[in-house]
Structure formats: C-alpha cells, structure tokens
Amino acid sequence: MFDQLSDRLQATLSDVRSRGKLGESDVDAAMREIRLALLEADVNFKVVKSFTKTLKERCLGAEVLESLDPGQQVVKIVNEELTGLMGGTGRDLAFASSGPTVILMAGLQGSGKTTACAKLARQLGESNKNVALAACDVYRPAAVDQLVTVGERAGAHVYQQGTDADPVEIAAWALDRAREEERDVLIVDTAGRLHIDEALMDELAKIRKRTKPHNVLLVVDAMTGQDAVGVAESFAEAAEFDGVVMTKLDGDARGGAALSVKAVTGKPILFASTGEKLEAFERFHPDRMASRILGMGDMLSLIEKAEQQVDERQAEDLQKKLEGDRFTLEDFLQQMRQVRKMGPLSGLIGMLPGMGAMKQLKNADVDEGELDRVEAIILSMTPLERANPAIIKGSRRKRIADGSGTKVQHVNQLVKQFDQMRKMMRQMMSGQAPDPQQLAQMAGGTPRPKYRRR
Amino acid sequence: MPTTWQEIFDLGARDAVSSAAEPESEERRRGVFRRLRESLSKSRQALSEEISASLFDRIDEETWEQLEEALIMADAGAPTTAEVVERLEQEVDSGAVSADGEAVRTRLIEILAEVASGGRAPINLSGEPAVLLMVGVNGTGKTTTIGKIAWHLSKEFGLSVVLAAGDTYRAAAAEQLAEWAQRAGAELIRSAPGGDPGAVAFDAIAAARARGADVVIVDTAGRLHTESNLMEELAKVRRVIAKQMPDAPHETLISIDATTGQNGLRQAKIFSEAAAVDGVVLTKLDGTAKGGIVLAIANELGIPVKLIGTGETLEDLRPFDPSDFAQALLAE
Numbered sequence: 010m011f012d013q014l015s016d017r018l019q020a021t022l023s024d025v026r027s028r029g030k031l032g033e034s035d036v037d038a039a040m041r042e043i044r045l046a047l048l049e050a051d052v053n054f055k056v057v058k059s060f061t062k063t064l065k066e067r068c069l070g071a072e073v074l075e076s077l078d079p080g081q082q083v084v085k086i087v088n089e090e091l092t093g094l095m096g097g098t099g100r101d102l103a104f105a106s107s108g109p110t111v112i113l114m115a116g117l118q119g120s121g122k123t124t125a126c127a128k129l130a131r132q133l134g135e136s137n138k139n140v141a142l143a144a145c146d147v148y149r150p151a152a153v154d155q156l157v158t159v160g161e162r163a164g165a166h167v168y169q170q171g172t173d174a175d176p177v178e179i180a181a182w183a184l185d186r187a188r189e190e191e192r193d194v195l196i197v198d199t200a201g202r203l204h205i206d207e208a209l210m211d212e213l214a215k216i217r218k219r220t221k222p223h224n225v226l227l228v229v230d231a232m233t234g235q236d237a238v239g240v241a242e243s244f245a246e247a248a249e250f251d252g253v254v255m256t257k258l259d260g261d262a263r264g265g266a267a268l269s270v271k272a273v274t275g276k277p278i279l280f281a282s283t284g285e286k287l288e289a290f291e292r293f294h295p296d297r298m299a300s301r302i303l304g305m306g307d308m309l310s311l312i313e314k315a316e317q318q319v320d321e322r323q324a325e326d327l328q329k330k331l332e333g334d335r336f337t338l339e340d341f342l343q344q345m346r347q348v349r350k351m352g353p354l355s356g357l358i359g360m361l362p363g364m365g366a367m368k369q370l371k372n373a374d375v376d377e378g379e380l381d382r383v384e385a386i387i388l389s390m391t392p393l394e395r396a397n398p399a400i401i402k403g404s405r406r407k408r409i410a411d412g413s414g415t416k417v418q419h420v421n422q423l424v425k426q427f428d429q430m431r432k433m434m435r436q437m438m439s440g441q442a443p444d445p446q447q448l449a450q451m452a453g454g455t456p457r458p459k460y461r462r463r
Numbered sequence: 464m465p466t467t468w469q470e471i472f473d474l475g476a477r478d479a480v481s482s483a484a485e486p487e488s489e490e491r492r493r494g495v496f497r498r499l500r501e502s503l504s505k506s507r508q509a510l511s512e513e514i515s516a517s518l519f520d521r522i523d524e525e526t527w528e529q530l531e532e533a534l535i536m537a538d539a540g541a542p543t544t545a546e547v548v549e550r551l552e553q554e555v556d557s558g559a560v561s562a563d564g565e566a567v568r569t570r571l572i573e574i575l576a577e578v579a580s581g582g583r584a585p586i587n588l589s590g591e592p593a594v595l596l597m598v599g600v601n602g603t604g605k606t607t608t609i610g611k612i613a614w615h616l617s618k619e620f621g622l623s624v625v626l627a628a629g630d631t632y633r634a635a636a637a638e639q640l641a642e643w644a645q646r647a648g649a650e651l652i653r654s655a656p657g658g659d660p661g662a663v664a665f666d667a668i669a670a671a672r673a674r675g676a677d678v679v680i681v682d683t684a685g686r687l688h689t690e691s692n693l694m695e696e697l698a699k700v701r702r703v704i705a706k707q708m709p710d711a712p713h714e715t716l717i718s719i720d721a722t723t724g725q726n727g728l729r730q731a732k733i734f735s736e737a738a739a740v741d742g743v744v745l746t747k748l749d750g751t752a753k754g755g756i757v758l759a760i761a762n763e764l765g766i767p768v769k770l771i772g773t774g775e776t777l778e779d780l781r782p783f784d785p786s787d788f789a790q791a792l793l794a795e
Binding site: 262265 | 532535536537538540541600601602603604632633634635636638639641642643687688689690720721722723724725726727729730747749750751752753756775
C-alpha cells in the first residue's frame, strides 16, 4: 500500500546490517531499485544513468548507521543527492533597478502559463507591487479573454490588443505603456509553442529582444515524461530562460521532469504551482521535491522532526500503552502537544507517504482552532475521566462542556473519535493497514501521531 | 492498412447517410497526408520511417538494452517495456524469429502494434443523437479536440453537431469553445459561468433532439484525477446524461497529452473509475514526445487509443493507427 522505496531497499539490503558497511553488490542491487523508482517518477533515462553513477560512488563503503536500517540509510543519501541537485545556487526573481521589472513566460501548450501569470501577478501584488500583464497569445481561441479575466481577479491590469495584432508588437507596446504608467512589474504571457516550431521559437526570441526581460520563466507541467529534457534544452537555446515554474503539482505525478530540467540545463526551479486557485503558488522547495520524486512523501523530515521531539523512553512507554490498549486521553493530550510542536498539521499529514492517495485527508485542512478546542476539553476533564472516557456521561459531559467553553456535542464527538482512533492504533500496532474511510472520518481534529516502527 | 475515418466511427443506422455524403476528393486526401507528413517531419521523418538503422545491425545483449532504452525514452514505462523486450528476446532466442535485423525489426513493430491495439473498438456514435463526452486533466487539449471532431463529423459525414460548453469553471472556457463551434459549423449550448455542467449537458441533448441534430459533444472542465470531489462531479454529469438518455453517453474519451509520463496511466485508471472511459485521444503528437504511455494504458488497462491530435488547427486529427504509431515510436 505505501509504495516506499525504503521498503524495497530494505528487502534488497536485508543482510547488510550484520556487515556494517555497504559492499559493491549491495550497492548495485540498491542502484537497480533506485533506477526503477526514478524512471517510474519520469526522470529522464539519461539523467537517471548519470545520477546513479554518482550515487554509487557515494554509497560504496558508506557506513550503515545504527539508528537507520540500511534501506533508510541509502534513501537518506539519495534524498540528499537529489535535493542538492535540484537546489544548489537558487535564484530569486531579478528586479529592475529602475522602470518595470519584465517577466516573460514561455512553455508548451497547456502547461499552465496563463494561470501562472495571474498567480505570479497576485503574489507580487501582495508585496504592494503595481503589476500589469501583457496578452501576447493571439492564437489560442479566447486566450486573451482568459488572461483579462484572471488578471483582473489577481488585481493586475491587462494590456491587450485583441487577436489581430502581432505578438511582438503587443509586447513592445505593453512595455511602453507599463513605463508610462509606472508599473513595477510587467508579466508577458505568450502562446504555448512547440520547441521544434521554428517560426514560433523565432517569435519568442523576438519578443525577448524587444522587451529585454529581467526574468524568462519556462513553465513545465509536472506530469511531463521523458520529453522534458528535449523541451528544456530547446527552450534554453532559443529563449535562454532563467528559471522554471512547475505546474499542476497538486496532482500525483512524481515530477521527475523537475530533476531532468535542472540536471540538463542547470536552471533553478523557482516556483511551484499547486492548484487552480490563484493562491496556490509558492516558492519551490528542492527537498520536498526530492522526496516526492522518490515517492516518499516527506518521511525523512518527519522522522527527523519526530526524533527531535520524542524521548526514546517515552516512545517505548507509549508503544506499550498502545499495544495494551491503555492509551488514555491524557496520553493523547501529551502526544497532540508534541505533534503540534512539529508544525502546522495539514503540512504534516501531507508528508506521510502514500497520503497522496488519501487526498480527502490533505484537503481536510486540519483546523488548528479545532485542536485548541480539543485541548480545552481534555483539560476540563478530571484525571479519572481522562484515564477512562467511558465514564463520561450526563452531568460530566455538561460540566466538561461548560468548563471548556464548548458544547456537549463537541465533548461527545471527541470521546467517540478518540475511541475510533484507539481502535485504529491497535490495528496498526498489530500490522494491519488503516481503513482510509476511518482515517478520513477522523480528519476533523484528531491528529494521528506517527512513530518509527521499532 | 491505415485506419480510416469510416472505420473509426460507428454511426449506427446512419451508415446509409455517410455513404451518401460526398466522397472525399482524391485531392483533399492527398492534401491531408501531405499535411500530416509535414507536421510530423519537424522532428522525425515520414510515418514509414524505419527504426533507427543501427539498432538491429547485430542482435546481442546490447540490442536489448538499447531497445529498452528507446522504449523507456518514449514513455512506455518499465513494466510494458520489459514485457515487450522480453517477449521479442525470447522469440529470437527460441528461433521463432530469425536473428537478422529485418526479421526482428518487423516482428517488433508487430508486437508493439498488437500491444497498442489493446481493447480496440470504433467510436460509438450510433445514438440518436449520439452523445460523446470529453474528459481529461487540465491542459491536455479537450476543447481543441472537440472542435476537430465536430469539424470532421460535419465534413466527412455531413452530420450536424451540437457542442455543450460543460466547462463552467475555467475563465473564458465557453468563449473558447464558441470559437471552435463557429469554425466547425456546430451549434453551441452554454450557461452562465459557474453554472452546473450537468445542466448544460442536459440542455444540449434536449436542443439536439428538438433540432434533430446527429451528435452532441460535451466538453468538461480539466480536472486532476486526484481531486475526488471533481471526479464525483464528473460521475454526476454522466448520471444526468444517462437519466436523460439511457445508453448515453455513448462514448467517453479521455485526452492524454503525448508529453505525459507515467502519470498518464494513473489518469486513465482513475478517470475510468469515475466515468467509464471508452478510449483515448492522444494529443500534441506533433511535438517530439512519442506518447508511449498509451502502450501502457492499452496494455495494463485495456483502454485503446482511438484518435490522435497532430496540431492546433481543425484538420489536425487522425484515426489512430497502431502500426504507424509503432513505427514512429522507435524512429529517431
């Protein structure tokens, strides 16, 4: 169910621990799994080849640490290498010292340029910049209309001349207007074009020449397969782009194209577009992308964070309680507080491997306010009630509700959910996979603390 | 024998009508092939291009590795690639196929074409009116494809088409389809933005019935298969259509962008669960991507490719031909 690379590697490297070091055949076996995983993730074949070569060198002779099994150790190394490859010398947007900053957006048809233009406009508008857009796609039916509509939503003015004018002229004219009107930023939307379409790549080069952009961004769909490299190389040559916007990352495409583009062109990925809403736009995080490509969710960050928070002995005690079904609301309160220290819960839920498949959970947007309420309810309980929620009936419920400033139905809901959660935890401790429906039901306010299996 | 328009569409009782429609002039047919060759020649040569010459000069271990590489780079995916290569290797080893370049090359094309033909069936337009539903992820070319299909149905078969602007979410989506309706000579039914897509489909079918139109094509908003609420919405649109016409939609096509990697398989699978997909339209084949993901889709899900899109104009649509596709897959 959780298609984890580390599980596969663990199976492959099962007898390594006794030897303490990774030998050549171990590493070769591991590289085969990794190669498969990367190809599944759509990383370009040739990039995979050269990447696993570098990786092999690092893995040979690597110490197998006590705290992680060999599979996890290799995964950690792979993750680090991938992150390094995709991060490195990042680059922010370049801004003009005077006059409008020009950002030129380019890419294949359907990659998400127009939506990305509006999102970028909105984001820059948030830092009080006066943003305008230029509608230079005169080919796609209603493209201008689309940009005008989303541009307005983003709070940006759209310069357009319908579909009868020449895109190069529209761009040049828009820049003049942007200067006259003292805009801070001009984002130029262009038509989707094939990298092998000479005439259109020529047009792009001309737009570039006339507008002298401070940033040229290549927009790439996260589900792009092996073709990403060819596309990126051609656009690099014709448009000399400075950075990449990855789009449709809210899907479950692993996004290997990100690695391919970076590896082959050296250009950084600047932004990640994560949904159709204008707000779904953020800086690109190389480490998150690395984990995603490996199909790991953000397991490693979670492990590291958990390690920081959880005392070994406490974890052992907790495990015993869960197994013995002696887990109480008091314990729950403690765990919840620790988990909350780790950061906003919705982010954490997304980090769990395989959670992509349970999107209901991610979109549930666990409400911090609700957790506050849960905490208040538990604090209004007596130690006896926390230890044995079954006794909470009638007048106790009322007292707890009043004491925590909530309603009786909230108290009932908590007790019910807690019961369900205990049941599930018992199941998981005994090795069964949790029922996704139950998980989704629980999504409203009862976090599930995750611990390493011992 | 390349697949023809007559073969790819099942027009039910309308077959009589189609043969009465003006036969395509030889001139125009040649023109179509010239265009196709031109659009495909930007990166690779004509459809009959041989597999990379050196690949089968010698048949050895390296041959199989290189073949594997070629198929992976075409996005066929590791499982389907392994199957194809192992099968061919085994046939050569056992002597079923003689170990010379020509024989192996020919056999490979056969195997690939066979895999690509998985689940093959014509596009069902036998309903009166016939209802065709287009679905797919954002940006894959649904709306453009609808324009092309409408145009071909009207030009090739003299059919009257009604388009339903079922994308009520995306900015200017209805305007975009309106433009295509105009170019294709089809009627457009739309609602206000934010309207209910099911209602638009309903109105379009009602309008088609009232006017005696032959085909209704329903556009839907692009959506990621990972959005369960949007997939549920799609299932709902289908139910609305089925309530109105028990066998409808008669055909549901998913558009898959040729540049899509392994995620295409997930897309086809999940969309199928929500909307019983009958076939794939493989779009943007005029680029450099080979669209090999459809091999995996046909092989693992049994969903066939029925049409291919080769450009942004009305004419850039062809019936899918497994042999041509197989040859192009391995061409340089």
